[in-house]
Amino acid sequence: MTAFETVIGFEIHTELLTRSKVWCGCSTQFGQPPNTQVCPICLGLPGSLPVLNRRALELALRACVALNCRIAPVIQFERKNYYYPDLPKNYQISQLRKNLGEAGWLEFQVGDETRRVRINNVHLEEDAGKNIHPETPGADYSLVDLNRAGTPLLEIVTEPDLRSAAEAAAFMNAMKSLLEYLEVSDCNMHEGRLRFELNISQRRAGEERLGTKVEVKNLNSMKTVLRCIDAEEDRQRDLLESGESVIQETRLWDEPSGRTRAMRSKEVAHDYRYFPDPDLVEIHVDEAWVGRVRAELPELPDARRRRFVEQYGLTDYSAGVLTARKPVAEYFESALRSHANPVGIGNWVINEVLRWLGEDPDRELADYPVAAHDLAVLVRMIDEATISGKIAKEVYKAMMAGEGAPEAIVKAHGLVQITDTSEIEPIVARVVAENPDTVAKIRAGKDKAIMALVGQVMKETRGKANPQTVNELIRSRIDEMV
């Protein structure tokens, strides 16, 4: 058995957040009835011509700047020629020889280590429409929806710098986070607006030369990408170990079987015959323009982390965790507007919100059941001693179960903390009286023994007493008995 090393790179496609399409004025809104957001241009009718959406180019430039790319002084669009019914012109306007950005990198954390993935290039292209195959058995037709055709698409191509599924996961999160922070894309993977395509190969440990790579398409979630890495690793290693070789090809992920399969020959385009699109002029991107884009960059994770430390007094670690994903940072700041306890709310976000997100790499914060305001109210109720921390956990569970706002839950379950000691004192007196052995231990200096009594009192108050208060009451009761 030889040790193999897995080598991974990505092609990332993301739809840019423009209101209109990249070559025409049609809306990019998602989920409209089929073929209602189309015009002669995105339908590819005879004689129609593309005109570049400047906003799309600026968003793409923003990504290039943030990915530390060299920006081409002159950019050019090229035609990628292939036949498919969701591509009305039967060519995709893309870039090849004069890409928008080249030779960049993205840094990200894997555990305590900072890793860097090199970016080969970043370019702008158009999305295709969608073919819809009717589910009716025996249907001898397919339908085409061209609403998405011509939506601006950013493609980011990395170098093969990743070595494991864990690294790939960290990279995907970092890339998604950056794109979210840049506000170039909403990064919705369920609806296909952020897609990761994988290329993966094996080489024997210590070898410099890259092995034969396989490209995999049809990966529509991060979890799928990670499953696919495992599956391909196994498949490729099995091939190599049995003396066969990996064929350079494009494979499709097959969800039901959890494996990749080779594309049928007709699904493979052999020669795209790229050439410069004569309908679009070359665009000159000067330093001043790049400077403006740089100046207008939204607050990025690093800057936000430093701000969180200064403004909210968080530790560098907490600030880093809270700013790793833009929606999380925004959730946190939104909660702060309802209750200004950054450390308390920060802990809840880190312990509960991030744990929930971490359970499934494809979870979106938008689907989190607890609103930022409600989480803030929960923390406030603890801070104001309305409920204990222990009760708060129960209230939180109820909130996650969709039982509503924390005040309502506390009220409905009668969970308000007993702060009036006169209610607790009789119970303390009884518990102390009923446990002379324990009291003796405490008196003998075994301090920890008091916890057993605190526990009993808490049990009898159904958790509504403040444990600290109970502790003090028990001590003074024992002292009084002397």
Next chain:
Amino acid sequence: MTDAPAYATLKELQRSLEAGECSSRELTQALLDRIEALDGKLGAFLRVTPDEALQQADAADAARRQGRRSPLLGIPLGLKDILCTRGVATTCASRILRDFIPPYDATAVARLRQAGAVFLGKLNMDEFAMGSSCEFSAWQPTRNPWDPTRIPGGSSGGSAAAVAAGFCPATLGTDTGGSIRQPAALCGVVGLKPTYGRVSRYGLIAFASSLDQIGPFARTVEDCALLLNAIAAQDPLDSTSAPVATSDYTECLGREIRGLRVGLPREYFIDGMEPAVEAAVRRAVADLAAQGAEIVEISLPHTEYAVAVYYICATAEASSNLARYDGAHYGYRAAGTRNIIEMYSRSRTEGFGEEVKRRIMLGTYVLSAGFYDAYYSKALKVRTLITRDFAEAFRQVDVIATPTTPGVAFRIGEKLDDPLQMYLSDIFTISANLAGIPGLSLPCGFTAEGLPIGLQLLAPAFEEARLLQVAHAYEQSHDWWRRRPELA
């Protein structure tokens, strides 16, 4: 005005309308009648649209009564079938677009419509503008009004023949490698290919996007200038339309050409030219000299590569531009196909003609992996050299004069089996498209058999005014433009 309104110039018609001597409706009806009577033998029109035309004429008359004035108000025109017309079938003379009715006007068409022009119908052409004789139309050949056994030239043969036959004072055509100038020469009319980017290509069904340009045909230089005034403009719908200001192109007409330097490129006077053509062009140049122009012999050294470069660049672009005609979304779809590959394949096999398929294959080949550098990439480099030849030449001269074609109109069928011979009929016109400069052809004589001969003038980019000035100076010293064919 003689033979009114058939051979009246646009300018004359404008005056009659202005003076109230006739209405646009009368004019339009008279020309529709003439087309009805005579076009059966010529085949210039693919589609005559009398209802739309008369409606537009009535609207123009009404506007005029309300005081509107515009140089083209109520003037009947014809449009090459490559230009999209809202609600009127636009087939590009191809089976594959047989039933295609665009929901939009080409920008040039919209501008004419806005100016109040009347559209008589759509004119024949070689399929997708690929051809030099109009014989590659999927629907019908067009015959040369001067000799119906001969071709009118192409690809805008219908546009040239309609003007020569007195069906309308002016038409629009398109020129990718000579498709305006060559038929203008062979039909004895004036044809202008503007600078690339001068007229919007939006709605012009693309053959070769980096070469295509819309331009006018008319019987006089002034009429061409009037049409250019209406269609020239930068267009937000066409990224390649130029941000260069336009001017009134009639202003330069009548200015003398004394002192203007006219270049004669030695590469354009070649063995194998018809002697009558060379003689007529040399006489025309002598006439320009007699008006005070200075004649300078020049060289455009890369001329011999123009045809090869053109057939690489143009076919490469065409192979991609024509990919959208696949039977999936609109246009012709072959019946009874069993899967998508078969649908694509049979729709295109049945929908395109032989010449179009020949060029798609050639273009696909030159862009293919492993051949791109040897053909397409190299062609682009030589194209730059050809452009530089002109830049160099225009340091020495103001305009260049050449024959438009090496010969006069050939007989129908004569070159059909020899694509190379056919391609060579554009040998003098192709370079202007590759360099993007404007070119104009106007009549400069007739052969003994009575076939027209064209003089080509070329100018630097966006110097259409200079081109029109020289052409007008020559035109006014002759009456070639007054000659008209005898139509049976």
